[in-house]
Amino acid sequence: DAGVIQSPRHEVTEMGQEVTLRCKPISGHDYLFWYRQTMMRGLELLIYFNNNVPIDDSGMPEDRFSAKMPNASFSTLKIQPSEPRDSAVYFCASTRTELMNTEAFFGQGTRLTVV
Amino acid sequence: GNSVTQMEGPVTLSEEAFLTINCTYTATGYPSLFWYVQYPGEGLQLLLKATKADDKGSNKGFEATYRKETTSFHLEKGSVQVSDSAVYFCALSPTGGGNKLTFGTGTQLKVEL
Numbered sequence: 001d002a003g004v005i006q007s008p009r010h011e012v013t014e015m016g017q018e019v020t021l022r023c024k025p026i027s028g029h030d031y032l033f034w035y036r037q038t039m040m041r042g043l044e045l046l047i048y049f050n051n052n053v054p055i056d057d058s059g060m061p062e063d064r065f066s067a068k069m070p071n072a073s074f075s076t077l078k079i080q081p082s083e084p085r086d087s088a089v090y091f092c093a094s095t096r097t098e099l100m101n102t103e104a105f106f107g108q109g110t111r112l113t114v115v
Numbered sequence: 116g117n118s119v120t121q122m123e124g125p126v127t128l129s130e131e132a133f134l135t136i137n138c139t140y141t142a143t144g145y146p147s148l149f150w151y152v153q154y155p156g157e158g159l160q161l162l163l164k165a166t167k168a169d170d171k172g173s174n175k176g177f178e179a180t181y182r183k184e185t186t187s188f189h190l191e192k193g194s195v196q197v198s199d200s201a202v203y204f205c206a207l208s209p210t211g212g213g214n215k216l217t218f219g220t221g222t223q224l225k226v227e228l
Contacts, residue, residue: 004158033216042220043159043204056215091158104216106158 004107012113018080025094035091082114117142121219136190144210148188151204
């Protein structure tokens with residue numbers, strides 16, 4: 001398996017623009033997580049899905065952020081409008097129910113820079 | 116709520132030195148505890164885990180023991196290598212909480228020749 005695939009790896013955008021980050025989880029995994037990593041705040045859970053349904057979005061910073069999972073093999077995290085403080089590395093991770101309380105598999109991340 | 120506290124870095128060691136990275140946690144019940152490692156430019160990878168008190172997780176020469184009495188899960192390695200240079204994250208998954216991981220802030224380790 002190719003692992004969790006995120007795209008793009010790097011994104012530079014201007015303030016006010018819409019940004020869409022993409023994630024393909026490992027086939028057969030029924031949990032998908034979006035994390036944000038910054039120097040100041042470390043690794044924060046933004047939202048997670050189980051069987052394509054959002055379970056907990058309490059970590060989503062504000063209404064400018066939205067996430068969808070239209071099917072088991074694809075998820076997006078959208079920021080509209082983007083702001084410089086959104087600059088961070090965004091990670092997607094997946095796992096499956098049988099692996100509860102164990103390993104989550106992470107993608108390589110998308111480094112977002114908002115100028 | 117649940118939280119994980121780890122020692123701040125960076126930690127700089129010479130090759131073959133002994134490593135300890137401290138981690139303490141706050142959680143109700145009996146969480147599962149993890150150490151993840153992040154190499155430059157990559158995502159996080161599971162290094163080791165422990166799911167109940169007094170369990171010892173081990174992998175690649177690293178060890179950590181789940182100490183409920185001190186709510187700790189310190190990471191140790193007897194002899195570090197340059198290739199161990201990375202950021203190490205302590206994390207917990209709460210009792211019955213599925214796979215919702217809470218991470219510490221990470222500790223950067225630099226190993227020099």
